[in-house]
Amino acid sequence: MGRRRFLTYLLGVPALAVATHITYDSLAGEPAAAALPSPPSVEEMFDIGEALVVASAPTMPLVTLEIGEDGVARMELPRIEMGQGITTSVAMLIAEELDLPLERVVVTCADARPELLLNQMTAGSSTLRAFYDPVRVLAATARARMLAAAAAQWGLPVSVLTTSGGTVTADDGRSAGFGALSAAAADPGLDVGEVVPKPEADHRLIGTPVPRVDGRDIVTGAKKFTMDLDVPGALPTMVRRAPTWNGEFVSLANRADIEAMPGVVAVTTISSGVAVAAETFEQARAAVCEVDASFTPGPVPHEDNESIMEKLRATSLPFLAPPIGAVTVESTYEWPAAAHAFLETECAVADVRPDGAEIWSGFQAPIVAQQKIAVELGLPQESVTAHVVPCGGGFGRRVFFDTALEAALISQQVGHPIKLMWHRADDMRHGRCRPASVQRFRATIVAGEVATLEQRVTGVSTDFRHGLGEIFSATATSLPEGAQQALVNDAFGQAVFLTFVSSPYHFGVYDKKLLELPLGIPTSSYRSVPNQPARGSEEMFVDEVAERLGVDPVEFRHSTLRSERTRAVLDAVVEAGDWGRRMPEGCAQGIGVHVESRSHTAALIELDCRDPRNPQVTRAVMAVDVGRVINPLGLEAQMQGGLAEAISLTLKAGLHVVDGLPLEGSYSQYHFARQKDFPDDLEIIIMPPAGDPMGGAGEVGMAAPTGAIANAYTRATGIRPHTFPINHPVDFDPVPPGLLPPPAFPEG
Amino acid sequence: MPVYGFTLNGTDVTVDAPEDLPLLWALRDKLGVTGPKYGCGIDVCKACTSLLDGEAVRPCSVKVSTAEGREVTTIEGLADGDTLHPVQEAWLEQDVPQCGYCQPGQIMAAVDLLKRTSSPTDEDIRAIENVCRCGTYFRIRQAIESAAQKMG
Numbered sequence A: 001m002g003r004r005r006f007l008t009y010l011l012g013v014p015a016l017a018v019a020t021h022i023t024y025d026s027l028a029g030e031p032a033a034a035a036l037p038s039p040p041s042v043e044e045m046f047d048i049g050e051a052l053v054v055a056s057a058p059t060m061p062l063v064t065l066e067i068g069e070d071g072v073a074r075m076e077l078p079r080i081e082m083g084q085g086i087t088t089s090v091a092m093l094i095a096e097e098l099d100l101p102l103e104r105v106v107v108t109c110a111d112a113r114p115e116l117l118l119n120q121m122t123a124g125s126s127t128l129r130a131f132y133d134p135v136r137v138l139a140a141t142a143r144a145r146m147l148a149a150a151a152a153q154w155g156l157p158v159s160v161l162t163t164s165g166g167t168v169t170a171d172d173g174r175s176a177g178f179g180a181l182s183a184a185a186a187d188p189g190l191d192v193g194e195v196v197p198k199p200e201a202d203h204r205l206i207g208t209p210v211p212r213v214d215g216r217d218i219v220t221g222a223k224k225f226t227m228d229l230d231v232p233g234a235l236p237t238m239v240r241r242a243p244t245w246n247g248e249f250v251s252l253a254n255r256a257d258i259e260a261m262p263g264v265v266a267v268t269t270i271s272s273g274v275a276v277a278a279e280t281f282e283q284a285r286a287a288v289c290e291v292d293a294s295f296t297p298g299p300v301p302h303e304d305n306e307s308i309m310e311k312l313r314a315t316s317l318p319f320l321a322p323p324i325g326a327v328t329v330e331s332t333y334e335w336p337a338a339a340h341a342f343l344e345t346e347c348a349v350a351d352v353r354p355d356g357a358e359i360w361s362g363f364q365a366p367i368v369a370q371q372k373i374a375v376e377l378g379l380p381q382e383s384v385t386a387h388v389v390p391c392g393g394g395f396g397r398r399v400f401f402d403t404a405l406e407a408a409l410i411s412q413q414v415g416h417p418i419k420l421m422w423h424r425a426d427d428m429r430h431g432r433c434r435p436a437s438v439q440r441f442r443a444t445i446v447a448g449e450v451a452t453l454e455q456r457v458t459g460v461s462t463d464f465r466h467g468l469g470e471i472f473s474a475t476a477t478s479l480p481e482g483a484q485q486a487l488v489n490d491a492f493g494q495a496v497f498l499t500f501v502s503s504p505y506h507f508g509v510y511d512k513k514l515l516e517l518p519l520g521i522p523t524s525s526y527r528s529v530p531n532q533p534a535r536g537s538e539e540m541f542v543d544e545v546a547e548r549l550g551v552d553p554v555e556f557r558h559s560t561l562r563s564e565r566t567r568a569v570l571d572a573v574v575e576a577g578d579w580g581r582r583m584p585e586g587c588a589q590g591i592g593v594h595v596e597s598r599s600h601t602a603a604l605i606e607l608d609c610r611d612p613r614n615p616q617v618t619r620a621v622m623a624v625d626v627g628r629v630i631n632p633l634g635l636e637a638q639m640q641g642g643l644a645e646a647i648s649l650t651l652k653a654g655l656h657v658v659d660g661l662p663l664e665g666s667y668s669q670y671h672f673a674r675q676k677d678f679p680d681d682l683e684i685i686i687m688p689p690a691g692d693p694m695g696g697a698g699e700v701g702m703a704a705p706t707g708a709i710a711n712a713y714t715r716a717t718g719i720r721p722h723t724f725p726i727n728h729p730v731d732f733d734p735v736p737p738g739l740l741p742p743p744a745f746p747e748g
Numbered sequence B: 001m002p003v004y005g006f007t008l009n010g011t012d013v014t015v016d017a018p019e020d021l022p023l024l025w026a027l028r029d030k031l032g033v034t035g036p037k038y039g040c041g042i043d044v045c046k047a048c049t050s051l052l053d054g055e056a057v058r059p060c061s062v063k064v065s066t067a068e069g070r071e072v073t074t075i076e077g078l079a080d081g082d083t084l085h086p087v088q089e090a091w092l093e094q095d096v097p098q099c100g101y102c103q104p105g106q107i108m109a110a111v112d113l114l115k116r117t118s119s120p121t122d123e124d125i126r127a128i129e130n131v132c133r134c135g136t137y138f139r140i141r142q143a144i145e146s147a148a149q150k151m152g
Helices: A048-062 A086-098 A127-154 A178-185 A215-219 A255-259 A281-290 A305-315 A366-377 A402-414 A424-430 A471-477 A487-500 A531-549 A553-560 A564-576 A632-652 A703-717 B023-030 B086-093 B103-116 B122-126 B137-151
Strands: A005-008 A065-068 A073-077 A105-109 A161-164 A167-170 A175-177 A235-241 A249-252 A264-270 A273-278 A293-295 A328-335 A347-353 A356-361 A384-388 A418-421 A437-446 A449-460 A509-517 A587-596 A599-608 A616-625 A682-686 B003-008 B011-016 B050-052 B055-057 B071-073
Touching (some): A048 A487, A065 A178, A073 A086, A086 A127, A127 A167, A167 A178, A175 A178, A215 B103, A235 A264, A235 A281, A235 A402, A235 A424, A249 A273, A255 A281, A264 A281, A273 A281, A281 B023, A305 A328, A305 A437, A305 A449, A305 A509, A347 A402, A356 A366, A356 A402, A366 A384, A366 A402, A366 A471, A437 A531, A449 A531, A553 A564, A553 A587, A564 A587, A564 A599, A587 A703, A599 A632, A599 A703, A616 A632, A632 A682, A632 A703, A632 B137, B011 B023, B050 B103, B086 B103, B086 B137, B103 B137, B122 B137
Parallel strands (some): A073 A105, A235 A418, A356 A384, A449 A509, A616 A682, B003 B071
Antiparallel strands (some): A005 A065, A161 A167, A167 A175, A235 A273, A328 A437, A347 A356, A347 A418, A437 A449, A587 A599, A599 A616, B003 B011, B050 B071
């Protein structure tokens, strides 16, 4: 690094109120007159974001900001940019406090820093909730030091100095840039008075629409993802995997044949299969397809969607309220496994040498990755560097690091740097999936009001053995070693469920329970974790209850919502979307609301079901209240992303498991929404801030449109869907298990 | 191995490769041009969309031998030095990207569409099959319409 950097601070966090303010605001809303009040849920008292903020706070002092002689402010953020726009938002916070042009702020993703403990996992829509205060104080401190340095040089009081555009200016006209002041500003003896971030009323950048700071790199092809990195000598590598989920490698019958194939440089075996390193990825793919290997059958070689659902139905926890005839409403909604299907398939670069290792990958939880990879390689932890590379979508699956571990082991065995990439077919089939779930509801109605509402979620276990992102909590969640059915993992799952999922209504006695069934299926959290299926289904059930009561679904929600903020987003979409307007036969509107991570959302969807095999979302109006908005452009983008998820998961994207492996192996088979599926009539309403604490944004946009799409479908067709996605045929010829499809050359 | 020569983003290059090596891997693994992204390998996700003699192709499913003597343009070759192509400008103005991985392909698909028609219809835009897992489709549509106006 040729550039000299002078100013590097440790953040004075102990003076900061960065620990969570546990909010009771949502409890304070007056109960609606027409509803039986429900007691607060765990989530309302302490949500998952607050848990992650608390976990992050103790090590915030270790996060630093640098200002070099070039006058550029740099921060290595201990989180990963996955498309959610955090590097832009954090750069905005820094630019605001420093009075520095945004283009002179550079925010990058920090390598794994084990000393940060629980403060380096990107999850729970919590990044800005965790960093809003610390980053502003840090940047305000840097600004104060610039002022103090200039005051000392010029013999002037700070009171006659101002900052603007990265320059300190005195009232006598003298000025100096931050770069020129950086050395003096770093003097520990400098007298810097009390540092207070700007009052929000003075914000000129925060809260305004700011385009992505990495936009130009993206549109010119300059942005580097993991497989784009130039790690000298790194060999393209692919793995032949088992024909069933979690099958383990047993034997390889034709090693010499594979080694003799064109371009092949090395062949080795790991527990997940046979790795082939070659001169090009196509040569690795072709060689992998010729591998003659045997595998163990894995834990679920005979399971399929129906057998999994049958197990979930059979183990669902009982309801407490007895069914009492006409006043009981019951319903069930079933969701199959889903693929994260990020565009950038699982991948990692590894350069393992006898005395140390470097790994590059899109880590959502790099510390535990570094720690566990070091253990597996038999290297001291400090000799393993885990570089966090901005990734092509994460959606929850990149909290795990299976691919980075595979890459490290392969590199160690072949004695060469390698770049391991999963083929799309393997990414969809063997990548950890969102687990299948069954969502059961029972409501009892007394005197025209909902007196009890129970929800029973039964799902295939979500693997949480990444813990809170470092090895101690990860170890706690993975005990006993090797057992999928770890009690601690289930407890972690319960904690996530309780701190993440909450109902926005007053429905009397409210009881939600989760039961997870460990089957040995590779799973991971998926954006919004339990919320999209659990709360999306509840929004459908609310429509069913409203129908039983003979009440308009909007009116019913309006009279039973707990929070005025939720009512306000509902009102916003009802008005902007013209709820109740006449629609052609076969078309209808649907409504849904959702509260998650202290944010409130509503969606009004118009669905055209005139081709019942291909319902189209023709219009969407969404409203969101996140309390405090950093970047409305980024928030709007997250809502659009939530809508794309809802359209896909509700209408057409799901996995068909047959004989222990999903059939789907590409986007022609797994029908994630494309341009033709996304409405060209879209309005996203961002509610003006009203002084509420900041909520999350990255995951909150999925559940409301999920409910609204299904509700519109029912109103358009008269059919209430109970299994999802609504249209889910096997409309393709699956690639044989284990094989990877060849290029689709037009000439064959 | 045979040697193939073509023009890549305005520069003549040669590559030593098997005849049926997909152009994508000739670009990425042999020539170090990483703008075109792998997403499926079978012409389905369209993330690698680039131009061959000015027309959109998916290099994952074009043999390197097919490129012999022709002009290949990847996302890296779209701008004129520091001057962005109007489609790239429109992409920035609409703040289209989220993760950014599919966007080189999306932009090249839009460039191809606007070469074929200066005023694309809704149906033209709906026919673009490039997958965006982040869900940027609405802004892609806005950017294409805006670029069409700029270029029109």
